Amino acid sequence: MVALLGVGYCTLFAFYGGYGLLVQRKVAEIDPANKAFALAVVAGISALCITVANPLGGLLSDRTKSRRGSRVPWMAGGAVTGMAAALLLIPSSSIPVVAATACLAFATTNVFHAALAAIVPDRVPRSQRGRVSAAIGLATVLGWILGTQVVARISEFPALMLLGLGPVLATVLLSLFLGASPESDAASHSSPARLSGLLEAFDDRDFTLVFAGRALLTFSYYLVLVYLLYILQDYVDRPSGTSGVEAVADVVAISGGCALLATLLGGFLGDRTHRYRFLALVGGGVGAVALLIPLLSNTWSAFAVFAAVQGLAIGVYYAADTALATLVLPSSGSAGRDLGILNIAASGPPVFAPFAAALIVNSAGYGSLFTVASAGALIGAVAILGVRRVR
Numbered sequence: 001m002v003a004l005l006g007v008g009y010c011t012l013f014a015f016y017g018g019y020g021l022l023v024q025r026k027v028a029e030i031d032p033a034n035k036a037f038a039l040a041v042v043a044g045i046s047a048l049c050i051t052v053a054n055p056l057g058g059l060l061s062d063r064t065k066s067r068r069g070s071r072v073p074w075m076a077g078g079a080v081t082g083m084a085a086a087l088l089l090i091p092s093s094s095i096p097v098v099a100a101t102a103c104l105a106f107a108t109t110n111v112f113h114a115a116l117a118a119i120v121p122d123r124v125p126r127s128q129r130g131r132v133s134a135a136i137g138l139a140t141v142l143g144w145i146l147g148t149q150v151v152a153r154i155s156e157f158p159a160l161m162l163l164g165l166g167p168v169l170a171t172v173l174l175s176l177f178l179g180a181s182p183e184s185d186a187a188s189h190s191s192p193a194r195l196s197g198l199l200e201a202f203d204d205r206d207f208t209l210v211f212a213g214r215a216l217l218t219f220s221y222y223l224v225l226v227y228l229l230y231i232l233q234d235y236v237d238r239p240s241g242t243s244g245v246e247a248v249a250d251v252v253a254i255s256g257g258c259a260l261l262a263t264l265l266g267g268f269l270g271d272r273t274h275r276y277r278f279l280a281l282v283g284g285g286v287g288a289v290a291l292l293i294p295l296l297s298n299t300w301s302a303f304a305v306f307a308a309v310q311g312l313a314i315g316v317y318y319a320a321d322t323a324l325a326t327l328v329l330p331s332s333g334s335a336g337r338d339l340g341i342l343n344i345a346a347s348g349p350p351v352f353a354p355f356a357a358a359l360i361v362n363s364a365g366y367g368s369l370f371t372v373a374s375a376g377a378l379i380g381a382v383a384i385l386g387v388r389r390v391r
Helices: 002-030 032-062 072-087 095-123 126-153 156-179 205-225 228-234 244-273 276-290 300-327 332-347 349-364 367-385
Strands: none
Touching: 002 032, 002 072, 002 095, 002 126, 002 156, 002 228, 002 244, 032 072, 032 095, 032 332, 032 349, 072 095, 072 156, 095 126, 095 156, 095 300, 095 332, 126 156, 126 244, 126 300, 205 228, 205 276, 205 300, 205 332, 205 349, 205 367, 228 244, 244 276, 244 300, 276 300, 276 367, 300 332, 349 367
């Protein structure tokens, strides 16, 4: 179970990281003079699609019955459609077409994400969610590294084929495993989620605080990450002879390597102490401090230090976040729907952030991104501090 969930999250976030970088490159090729604003438009349209697709995909999987379980059909549909939509990016020659293909690709892969996330509360005992959370965190970071490395080193069409096939193959593996399990899925619960109650999970205080903390911490991280290519091209004094895309690959490798180590440590501590709230708080606080480093210096060495410290912070946070999310769900019968809502806090910021980043960069420059991002991470950490049901 842990190995297959790891494969699912690794391939999903390889797609997110690689495809997101390809979208940035495509936008810059089509409209280099207005790339910041154009990317914000593409991201905003995609964000609207994600906002609907993630909780709706989770809700539909809550109510689905099939021989392979309630989650697999939506994983399969999201993976295949997402791959097809991603390939449409290659011939795109205008910003509206890029926006349409990105919207479809992100929306359908978020249906996959919602169904995948619901497997944890469906199948994993509460006492074991710490180690599963750490494994998912490792897979997430590894996937992001792989996705960006593939795009940085392989041409567009083969890269998209590799990125898109990953979730499809993960669905096949999980289908074989889940289909052989005698345990019931959330679709067989006596009180499945209702469409009319899509937002009723926010009546639960702890759920709302975890959502707010995840959204703010993720937003602060992606406020910089979604513009990483442009920051490394226009703001950081990178080594001579190193292109912007190559610099992105180097930064992700540094940050990801540190995140992998921190996730292992955070998973061990979470499993031993079950202090998931505390670990998430530490990750958010350290991340807020790390985001101030590039503000103080725009040298390549300073940015490498930032990437390392930020990676450590994200690793600790990821080690606790998945477990924390599953432990504050208001009802097991609506696990898919409610995790789909929580996933908006993770998948929405990467596409909302360019809007805010464009406003900040155009009015105050790239350096100001780090101040705003640091403040967001600090507020997100404080929100997590208010959770009561989990230590």
